[in-house]
Amino acid sequence: MDDQTLIGLYWARDEDAIKETSTKYGKLCQYIANNILKTAEDCEECLNDTYFAVWNAIPVQRPNRFSVFISRITRNLALKKWEYLSAAKRNPSATISLDELGDCVSGRFSIESEIESKHIESIIDTFLWDQGYEKRNIFIRRYWYFDSIETICKKTGFGQSKVKSILYEMRVKLRKYLESEGIEV
Numbered sequence: 001m002d003d004q005t006l007i008g009l010y011w012a013r014d015e016d017a018i019k020e021t022s023t024k025y026g027k028l029c030q031y032i033a034n035n036i037l038k039t040a041e042d043c044e045e046c047l048n049d050t051y052f053a054v055w056n057a058i059p060v061q062r063p064n065r066f067s068v069f070i071s072r073i074t075r076n077l078a079l080k081k082w083e084y085l086s087a088a089k090r091n092p093s094a095t096i097s098l099d100e101l102g103d104c105v106s107g108r109f110s111i112e113s114e115i116e117s118k119h120i121e122s123i124i125d126t127f128l129w130d131q132g133y134e135k136r137n138i139f140i141r142r143y144w145y146f147d148s149i150e151t152i153c154k155k156t157g158f159g160q161s162k163v164k165s166i167l168y169e170m171r172v173k174l175r176k177y178l179e180s181e182g183i184e185v
Contacts, residue, residue, distance in 0.1 A: 003066040010058035017058075018051045025067060029074040035146040036078040037085075046081055050074045075144070120183060127177045131170065138163060139170050 001020050009017035026047065033046040053073050063069035128136045138156060141147040147155070152163050 007058060007062060007066060010055065011062075013059075018055065021051060021054065021070065022047075025070050028067065029070060032071060032074045032145060033078040036075070036082050042081055042085065043078075046074065046078045049077045049081075053077065120178075123178065123181050123183065124174070127174055131173075135166055135170055138166050142167055 001024060006017060006020055006024065009020060029047055029050055030043060033043040033050075034040075037043050037046060050070065050073050054070055057069075057073070128139060131139070134156065138152055138158075141152050141155065142149075149160055149163055152158075153160055156163065158166075
């Protein structure tokens with residue numbers, strides 16, 4: 001089923017939309033949630049929350065790229081769940097990924113409006129597209145999907161030192177790029 005037909009099911013409030021979404025994007029969402037949460041129960045809860053959030057969001061908006069839309073919802077819900085769970089314990093891979101990225105995007109600036117958020121998102125998007133496919137893929141795998149260095153090495157065929165070096169160089173470049181665009185880091 002194509003995305004526009006799937007979105008049409010949501011607009012029609014047809015409950016088959018959830019089943020079709022699960023069929024088409026369930027594995028992607030599960031992959032994202034599992035890389036952050038690491039347990040089957042928490043992942044399943046996140047997926048259910050994702051479908052509920054999509055059900056509630058679609059009548060208000062009509063996403064252009066449904067895969068990006070549902071991925072972002074899944075990731076945000078998984079990060080919220082992780083934050084809740086990490087009050088008592090830590091997910092080492094997500095913590096390491098966020099700590100690494102914190103050096104160049106520290107969160108010291110406050111995003112007070114959707115416009116500012118979109119502006120920053122656009123700047124980061126432009127930066128990533130200028131990096132080339134391999135570097136961009138490694139960066140996104142690490143900081144969006146929370147893949148481990150080992151997983152990235154398996155997917156790319158690169159050694160650990162090369163992947164770590166690429167990530168370090170990209171964090172340094174991103175920090176400089178954000179500062180050059182007037183974003184306080």
